[in-house]
Amino acid sequence: MELEVRHLRALCAIADTGSLHKAARQLGMSQPSLTTQLRRIEHALGGQLFARERTGCRPTPLGRVVLSRARPLVTEMRSLVAETRAAAARATEGPRLRIGSTASRAIPGWLRRLRVRLPGTEISLQMDVSANALLRMVAAAQLDVAFVHEVEGSPLRLPEALRRRVLLDREPQFVSLAADHPAAERPVVRLSDLADDRWMVDPTVDGEWDGLRRVLTTAGLNPPVLHGDYLTAASLVATGEVVALCQPTSRARADMAVRPLHGDPIGVRLMVAARTEDELNAVYGELEAAYWEAARQSAAYTEWLLRSGDARGAAGGTLVPAGR
16 A cells, blocks of 8 residues: 555544544544554554554654654645645636634624725635634635634644734633623622522533633632523523623623623633735734724723723724723
8 A cells, every 4th residue: 555645644633633533533534444544554654653542542653753754744735735726716716815713703893904905805704613623724725814712721723834823812701791690790700709600601612611611620610501602692691591701802781791800710812824924914904903993892801901001902002992
């Protein structure tokens, strides 16, 4: 059997995920098929590449040697395919910009600014709860750029072929709660104020459930937790059924309050990724401006920024609450 790029890609996936099951899911194949493929690769190379342990797969010394040569080849091939597809698309379809993003209130302002800056460019948007899935799509040239958040303590798997630019190194996560919740009377909420509440989290968001669990455990809390999407969470928060983490750019409503958590126990890194620096330069300025525009529209976040001394404006001016 001759080794092909797909075989090298499989080896890298196994090493990156540490699991045949996870690697098979990432590659879009069944675990038995991947196991058979690995055996054939090992037979062709004449040695065991991974030690199968109860906790997963770990590269053997021979496996590390092979991986050190395989990774650059896989990255180069991925870049070749991505750049060729992008060039072909530009030649046949005209200018286009395919954006991927996790949830953010900066998206409307970002798109609006990009349409002004790039007239005649077809701009599409794909939303996904999984930042890792969006990053893989950019690496595979299915998207041009992705704006994603990385939950503290749960690093994303950034493909080697991508470039990234950090918009905000640490964005604090706030809490949303019913407007008539006793803790809503305070400008800053302590986790202990929510000791008797149920929480809701979307476990499909990369790192979200792990991050919340770490914060609650550190605070000595073990509340009941409901799993569901954040659209459902907003409805349940408003009726007092649950409390939930939320982005600081979230806006309060008549039936729902948004408050910072004391000590800012959990944060996320905001970043945009693309295959080239030119692609990052084409979208970053508009994203930055849109983000700070959204920040000004949230009274709770504006007050937090002013207290922390992080008073930045979308165009480099002073950040003040909208309407002041």
